Amino acid sequence: MAFESSSDAARKSPPCALVIFGASGDLTQRKLIPAIERLARRGRLPREFALVGVARSHMSDEDFAQRCRDSARRAGGETSASWTEITDHIRYVCGGYDDPGTYDKLADVLHEADSTRGTAGNRVYYLATPPTVFAPAVIGLAKGGLNVGAEPDSFARVVIEKPFGHDEESAKELYTHISAAFDESDIFRIDHYLGKDTVQNLLALRFANSIFEPIWNRTWVDSAQITVSETLGVEGRGGFYETAGAMRDIVQNHVLQVLSLFLMEPPTSFHPEAIRDEKVKLLRAIRIPRGEKIRRDAVRGQYTRGGTRGNLMAGYREEPDVDPLSKTETYAALRLDIDNWRWSDVPIYVRTGKRLPKRMTKVTLQFRRPPHLPLFPKEIKDMAPDSLVLHVQPEEGISLRFGAKVPGHTFQVRTASMDFSYGTGFPEKSPEAYERLILDSTIGDPTLFIRADEVGRSWRIVDPITEYWATDEDAPIPFYPAASWGPREAGELIERDGRSWLE
Ligand code: NDP
Ligand code: BG6
Numbered sequence: 001m002a003f004e005s006s007s008d009a010a011r012k013s014p015p016c017a018l019v020i021f022g023a024s025g026d027l028t029q030r031k032l033i034p035a036i037e038r039l040a041r042r043g044r045l046p047r048e049f050a051l052v053g054v055a056r057s058h059m060s061d062e063d064f065a066q067r068c069r070d071s072a073r074r075a076g077g078e079t080s081a082s083w084t085e086i087t088d089h090i091r092y093v094c095g096g097y098d099d100p101g102t103y104d105k106l107a108d109v110l111h112e113a114d115s116t117r118g119t120a121g122n123r124v125y126y127l128a129t130p131p132t133v134f135a136p137a138v139i140g141l142a143k144g145g146l147n148v149g150a151e152p153d154s155f156a157r158v159v160i161e162k163p164f165g166h167d168e169e170s171a172k173e174l175y176t177h178i179s180a181a182f183d184e185s186d187i188f189r190i191d192h193y194l195g196k197d198t199v200q201n202l203l204a205l206r207f208a209n210s211i212f213e214p215i216w217n218r219t220w221v222d223s224a225q226i227t228v229s230e231t232l233g234v235e236g237r238g239g240f241y242e243t244a245g246a247m248r249d250i251v252q253n254h255v256l257q258v259l260s261l262f263l264m265e266p267p268t269s270f271h272p273e274a275i276r277d278e279k280v281k282l283l284r285a286i287r288i289p290r291g292e293k294i295r296r297d298a299v300r301g302q303y304t305r306g307g308t309r310g311n312l313m314a315g316y317r318e319e320p321d322v323d324p325l326s327k328t329e330t331y332a333a334l335r336l337d338i339d340n341w342r343w344s345d346v347p348i349y350v351r352t353g354k355r356l357p358k359r360m361t362k363v364t365l366q367f368r369r370p371p372h373l374p375l376f377p378k379e380i381k382d383m384a385p386d387s388l389v390l391h392v393q394p395e396e397g398i399s400l401r402f403g404a405k406v407p408g409h410t411f412q413v414r415t416a417s418m419d420f421s422y423g424t425g426f427p428e429k430s431p432e433a434y435e436r437l438i439l440d441s442t443i444g445d446p447t448l449f450i451r452a453d454e455v456g457r458s459w460r461i462v463d464p465i466t467e468y469w470a471t472d473e474d475a476p477i478p479f480y481p482a483a484s485w486g487p488r489e490a491g492e493l494i495e496r497d498g499r500s501w502l503e
Contacts, residue, residue: 013039013442015048016122016155017113019106021137022129023053023064023092026237027161031192032128033068034075035434040082044439047085048118052109053092054102064092089117097129098136103144114150121151124441126159130240134160135177142181159188159441162253163244164450167466168459175452188441189450193254193361195433195440198392198422200448202261202363203270205390205398212388213266215367217342222385224263225349225364225502226255229356233303233313233482234330238321245466246300246332250352252462256283257450258392259336259350262363263343272447276454283457285340289464298465299478299489301331303355306481313355313482327477329469330354333490335497336461349494351501355482361392364502375413382406382414387502396422396430 018036020028039045053064065087072083091109095102113119125141127134138158141147149155158178165171178187193199206212215221228250234241241249260279267274289297304315317324331353338348367386383403391397397420404416422430440448469475478487485501494501 011044011439011443013045013049013439014122015046015118015120016124016442017050017052017110017117017119018124018126018438018442019052019054019110020126020128021054021097021133022127024055024057024059024067025128027128028053029067029071030075031432031434032126032438033071034077035432035438036086037068037072037075037077037080037083038432038435039439040086041078041080043082044435045082045086047082048120049086050110050113050117050119051086051090052106052113053090054095054097054106055092056094056096058094059092061090061092065090097133097140100140100143103140103146107144107146110146110150121149121154123149123154123156124159125157126438126441128161131161131163131165131174134164135174138178138181147181155186155444156182157186157188157441157444158182159190159438162189162191163248164189164253164455165459166243166248167463168456171455171459175455179452184452185446187452188446189452189455190437190441191253191257191450192433192437193257193392194448194450195435195437196392197430197436198390198396199258199261201398201422202258202390203275207266216365218344218346220367221343221346222366222368223347223349223497223499225366226259226262226351226362227364227501228255228352228361229358230352230354231356231359231483233355234316234319234322236320238319241330242322242326242328245328246330246352246354247462247466251332251334251350252458253450255350255352256286256458256461257454258361258363259348260454262390263338263348265342270447272445275447276451280451280454280457282338282340283454283461285338285343286461287337287339288460289334289336294465294468297335297493298468299331299333299487299493300329300469300475301333301353301478301480301487301490302326302328303330303353303482304479306355307483311483315482316355327469329477331356331480331486331490332465333486333493334465335493347497347499349499349501351486351490353480353486356485357483359394363390363392364388366499366502375411379411380413382412384415384502389502397425 093105147156165174260282264278264282267278302316307313316330317326333351336348365388387401389399400418401415403413406412406414478489480487
């Protein structure tokens with residue numbers, strides 16, 4: 001288990017073949033291959049390890065190996081003996097995801113890996129394809145008899161990228177296909193935000209200390225905020241993004257996962273099921289937005305051309321593979337409410353967007369004002385409410401913001417900040433999210449992966465909003481210029497409650 005006290009050095013993959021579907025794609029080249037290179041360099045992969053790519057693009061084994069070497073190098077990888085060993089034996093299977101011939105070829109390659117590389121019949125299939133391919137790939141694996149380990153006591157697991165389905169209905173349908181082929185314990189639904197050390201640190205902060213939990217409730221907390229802002233646009237992924245939008249791409253998964261860890265009840269242990277049970281309880285307590293609440297508490301936006309003269313950026317509708325009249329949201333801001341004893345009447349404000357001025361993910365608890373302030377308004381005019389900020393990225397750390405006296409002869413209180421930075425606080429370096437998650441999938445540790453009931457509940461929160469935006473002709477689609485902080489309406493959503501987005 002991920003949070004067991006086993007030593008760090010003991011976390012090593014067992015012998016296995018890692019098969020990546022969608023091996024020619026962006027995620028594979030930018031994230032997965034560099035993560036595998038780092039795992040190899042850091043001694044986390046055994047000698048009995050094989051890497052196999054599957055995709056429709058025509059490539060030889062050597063072409064694929066060269067691509068992998070190039071992407072590892074671009075990501076700052078080094079040529080370690082174990083990485084060279086892996087790339088020297090890499091295999092590539094070219095074929096359609098619904099073509100039985102692909103799985104016959106794959107079976108041969110895996111059989112060969114068992115005898116020449118010693119992979120012991122163990123397989124991890126990583127589906128790094130667009131979501132439309134998840135079901136055909138799993139059906140193909142099952143029909144080809146590849147959904148079980150090839151030797152006694154061996155395993156076959158499937159790692160599935162997000163988004164898991166398009167809505168609650170399609171997620172159920174996908175689950176039907178996948179669960180017909182794999183046990184729930186062998187299904188690893190990935191959300192790479194859970195692999196980030198700073199997201200896991202939410203658990204350490206809350207449950208390894210005694211000073212925070214007593215104030216982690218409606219008595220002390222006024223509101224919470226989660227911001228996931230990106231400077232990137234859709235980066236050539238217009239086709240995919242048109243089917244997703246910010247709600248399906250970020251809110252349904254990354255935001256709701258972080259939010260559930262941030263606000264869940266203390267688990268009885270760090271056993272995977274204990275943590276997942278608490279997360280799903282929190283997700284179930286989030287009020288499903290309906291009718292007037294959606295119109296009032298959900299704002300979407302779409303970026304238009306913007307930026308500075310030297311760095312002018314295209315509008316979303318001008319991006320490749322995007323409908324010039326697209327209504328897809330590249331920004332979403334929501335107020336969510338949680339119906340349980342701990343968080344009743346504490347609004348949770350969430351915002352995410354592409355082409356914002358700064359890349360930043362942070363989670364903030366804003367505390368209530370003191371019940372009585374023995375100060376004049378002019379003495380506290382520069383004081384914001386106390387807050388605790390968890391900086392997930394790019395800076396990684398924690399800040400406590402509180403009022404302090406300004407040095408001088410008058411009594412003025414201004415907001416001060418006590419900052420902890422991971423970079424300076426610990427000499428150890430955090431592993432990349434995908435490095436951690438790939439290793440966990442080979443080890444068979446599900447703690448940082450999403451359970452089926454979490455997926456369903458998250459869609460139930462998101463679906464009414466996306467449905468309203470997609471079907472109601474009168475639903476507004478406010479625009480914002482690239483490199484601005486989103487549409488004016490998002491500011492109004494929170495200011496109406498007498499609060500503001502914390503920059
Ligand atoms: P890509 O669009 O790059 O697709 C991956 C590969 O899948 C392509 O190289 C292509 O290979 C194949 N493919 C593409 N479209 C189709 C299609 N319509 N039918 C069949 N095969 C197709 O996707 P990404 O790599 O960006 O993303 C893969 C998955 O990872 C997605 O589910 C995404 O949500 C998720 N993800 C991506 C992130 C990223 O940064 N890219 C980050 C987090 C998650 P070929 O044609 O050779 O078969
Ligand atoms: C992915 C989304 O899940 O997360 C992308 O599909 C987004 O659109 C990315 O850019 C953000 O990840 P990170 O780790 O850079 O915050």
